Amino acid sequence: xxxxxxxxxxxxxxxxxxxxxxxxxxxxxxxxxxxxxxxxxxxxxxxxxxxxxxxxxxxxxxxxxxxxxxxxxxxxxxxxxxxxxxxxxxxxxxxxxxxxxxxxxxxxxxxxxxxxxxxxxxxxxxxxxxxxxxxxxxxxxxxxxxxxxxxxxxxxxxxxxxxxxxxxxxxxxxxxxxxxxxxxxxxxxxxxxxxxxxxxxxxxxxxxxxxxxxxxxxx
Numbered sequence: 717x718x719x720x721x722x723x724x725x726x727x728x729x730x731x732x733x734x735x736x737x738x739x740x741x742x743x744x745x746x747x748x749x750x751x752x753x754x755x756x757x758x759x760x761x762x763x764x765x766x767x768x769x770x771x772x773x774x775x776x777x778x779x780x781x782x783x784x785x786x787x788x789x790x791x792x793x794x795x796x797x798x799x800x801x802x803x804x805x806x807x808x809x810x811x812x813x814x815x816x817x818x819x820x821x822x823x824x825x826x827x828x829x830x831x832x833x834x835x836x837x838x839x840x841x842x843x844x845x846x847x848x849x850x851x852x853x854x855x856x857x858x859x860x861x862x863x864x865x866x867x868x869x870x871x872x873x874x875x876x877x878x879x880x881x882x883x884x885x886x887x888x889x890x891x892x893x894x895x896x897x898x899x900x901x902x903x904x905x906x907x908x909x910x911x912x913x914x915x916x917x918x919x920x921x922x923x924x925x926x927x928x929x930x931x932x933x934x935x
Contacts, residue, residue, distance in 0.1 A: 717749045718796075721771070721778040723927065724754035724761075735789035736777040737923060738886050742793045742879065744915035744922075746800035750779075754926055789886075790822045793879050803879045810874060817873040817880035825862065826887040828855045833890060852896065859900050866902040870909065877913070885910035 720743065722736030743750045755761040755776060762774045770785045771778045778787045781799070786792050794815070797804040804814050831851050835844070842848050862884070865872060873880040888907045891897060897904045910916065924931040 717751060717782075718743065719780040720750050720752050721767075721780075722752050722754055722776050724756045734776065735886070737919060738789040738882065739777040739779060739792045739796070740922065741882055741886070741916055741919040742796045742803070744919050745882070745913075746796055746802045748796060748800050752922075752926065790818060790883060793882060794818065797879045803877070803882070805874060805878075814873045814878045814880045817878075818883050821872075821880065821883040821887050825855075825858045825884065828858055829887055829890050855891075855896060856899070859896065859903055862906075863900040863902045866906050870906075872906070877910075881910055885916075 720736065720739055722740065723734050740752070755767070761767065762771070762776065768774055770780065771787050773787075775787070777789055777792055778785060779792050779795075781795075786795050794804070805811050828851065832855060835847050835851060839847070862872070871877050871881050872884050885907055888897070888903070889911075892907070897907065920935065921931055924934055927934075
């Protein structure tokens with residue numbers, strides 16, 4: 717059985733976009749048997765020597781599949797898809813197309829959206845005015861490209877939902893409560909399709925239960 721290492725508590729400043737959600741969603745989608753080992757980061761459980769041996773950067777998620785350990789959320793999701801033979805095509809061109817859009821999600825769209833989070837965290841007084849102006853513009857550029865990709869498409873990489881959609885939706889989740897998606901109706905509808913999936917709804921409920929919060933607080 718797969719062990720998923722995830723968070724046990726919310727952050728003191730509120731509920732963050734923790735990436736153990738990615739891994740648990742992939743597990744729920746694939747149907748692979750798993751259990752969650754919840755770690756209390758406020759008690760320093762991520763910083764201990766034992767955890768550092770399986771998580772190079774002292775982060776969650778990590779999975780342990782009967783002794784085979786994988787860190788990094790994107791790598792975990794891809795591994796689970798390959799193991800289950802689900803959410804990724806079996807042919808090389810199809811798999812490569814999905815991986816391309818996984819990289820686009822985490823390497824292009826996601827990095828810019830993370831910058832938005834970091835600017836908000838570390839410059840709440842907006843002293844770096846140019847960053848507060850230009851980074852949202854860059855995010856808008858990537859979202860416009862995703863909008864074009866979704867022209868006539870239901871999913872980002874293939875005709876069916878894949879891990880590329882899971883990763884893209886998880887990245888878009890960080891801006892779900894902002895106005896950044898408003899100019900992009902196809903992206904907005906695409907995100908809604910992704911999070912309407914039963915496996916995501918189960919994941920959200922399990923996550924809320926684990927953290928001791930209401931689902932509506934993290935929806």
